[in-house]
Amino acid sequence: MEQTDxxxxxxxxxxxxxxxxxxxxGNTxxxxxxxxxxxxxxxxxxxxxxxxxRFRRDNASDLDAAFEAAYGLCLDPPLWGHTTASFLDELKRLLSD
Known part of the structure; x- marks a missing residue:
């Protein structure tokens, strides 16, 4: 994983x-x-x-590649029905509910 520190x-x-x-x-x-x-x-x-x-801002030029490099071994947003951007948006929404 890159950038995780x-x-x-x-x-x-x-x-x-x-x-x-x-x-x-959980399953969702x-x-x-x-x-x-x-x-x-x-x-x-x-x-x-x-x-x-900050992750989104720092990696705005290629969010998908940056997410894959950093977290691809643990998580693949399309398997959750999301793009990287929509996955991060949904995390933020669920965190604020």
Whole structure:
């Protein structure tokens, strides 16, 4: 994985909640985010949203390639029915619900 040290909260979140054992946490993004919300505090969620925004901004020229390089071993947004951009948007929406 590349760049993950720049986004430690995002990296940990993806590895833990969307890694190979994701089905333990739920079968949908909403299920997984509901669990994360129950296990995190508002400051942690705010930090995660900030890292998502920063990742998007830092990699605006080729978001898909940057996401694949950083997190492709753990997560493939099309398998969740999303592009990289829409996946990150949905994460942010579910984090703020």
């Amino acid at each position: 720049q986004y430690p909260g995002l990296t940990e979140f993806i590895q833990v909640y969307f890694g190979e054992d994701f089905a333990l946490w 993004m909403a299920d997984i985010l509901a669990l994360y919300r129950s296990e995190s505090n508002p400051a942690e969620r705010s930090t995660l949203v900030s890292e998502i925004d």
